[in-house]
Amino acid sequence: MQEEKKTLGESLNRFGRISRPANVVLTAFLGIMTLLSVIPFILVIVISFSDSEMILKNGYKFIPEKFSLEAYQMIFADGAVFKSFGTTIFITVVGTLIGVFLMSTFAYTLSRRSYAYRGFLSKYSIMPMLFSGGMIGNYIVIVNILGLRNSIWSLILPLAMSTFSIMILRTFYQMSVPEALIESAYVDGASEWTIYFKIILPLSLPGLATIALFLTLGYWNDWFSALLYIDNNQIVPLQYLLMKMETNIEFIANNAGKMGLTTTGALPTETIKMAVVVLSTAPILIAYPFFQKYFIGGLTVGAVKE
Structure with missing residues (x-):
């Protein structure tokens, strides 16, 4: 009986696992999706601390040419x-x-x-x-x-x-x-x-x-x-x-x-x-x-x- 339970538990564990290549692909995919979600908000924060004249002149940049708290x-x-x-x-x-x-x-x-x-x-x-x-x-x-x-x-x-x-x-x-x-x-x-x-x-x-x-x-x-x-x-x-x-x-x-x-x-x-x-x-x-x-x-x- 204990052997049957042990075999059942091992089969369930194997069923819930994913292979290493699949794990790497999923991790990379989720990492890319996370970056696509976070990067725009980082850009928004940077722009809010940027100088408005530099933005009108050179557009949006992740590294502003001049910081400003004017806004x-x-x-x-x-x-x-x-x-x-x-x-x-x-x-x-x-x-x-x-x-x-x-x-x-x-x-x-x-x-x-x-x-x-x-x-x-x-x-x-x-x-x-x-x-x-x-x-x-x-x-x-x-x-x-x-x-x-x-x-x-x-x-x-x-x-x-x-x-x-x-x-x-x-x-x-x-x-x-x-x-x-x-x-x-x-x-x-x-x-x-x-x-x-x-x-x-x-x-x-x-x-x-x-x-x-x-x-x-x-x-x-x-x-x-x-x-x-x-x-x-x-x-x-x-x-x-x-x-x-x-x-x-x-x-x-x-x-x-x-x-x-x-x-x-x-x-x-x-x-x-x-x-x-x-x-x-x-x-x-x-x-x-x-x-x-x-x-x-x-x-x-x-x-x-x-």
Whole structure:
């Protein structure tokens, strides 16, 4: 019997291996794809620190002829960017926490086969994926019914729930959390909240981290909500502020002659565009490695003894 198990294990190991030539080819291919993804962003960073006149004269180069902080000095000139950074960080952190809590609890409810209204709530949550109220309907609800115009909550609540993320978490609970753990907790007298916080959440870190990353990207990159609901410059998020700055500078540069201006030719329009990309992307690139360590499976392997 042991010999049969050993033979089966060896055959499975051989099945999962790849040959050395194939390994070299795959490594080279993935390395090339990685470079093709990273090199453009490196070029963007270099351009953002380059002198605008040299770029207009000689074009883009990986090694700039002259370094300059002019683009960043113009962006950070009046201090509005720092306020927007704080607003965006608050929106991202609070929105991610609220979204993860709401979607994880709702998905846990849908994953329980014993719950009486599971079918109704599943259909109710899937409906918005098929039929949307549209932008006008969303605007009426947020502004007229909820009264959240010029409120920071108008940037948080609309993105806090996602049917797609709920379905991902529901499937994760069903596939990764053994029913035997929940049943044994019931036998020991644990309540639903105790089961959720002490059993479900610790075993669901990969799924929760994935949803948290989706929410973080959504909140950090969101500018359209501010365009619809925010007129107060004190709570404008970073993405919307950077987009307005870039649009205004480009408009002034393109219409300098009509406006009777003579010094706008020195405006670093190209470097400002690249600086905007760096400022809007760098925080996400820094935060991503902290989420990636949870993108693994098998946390529940061995949780239930056979």
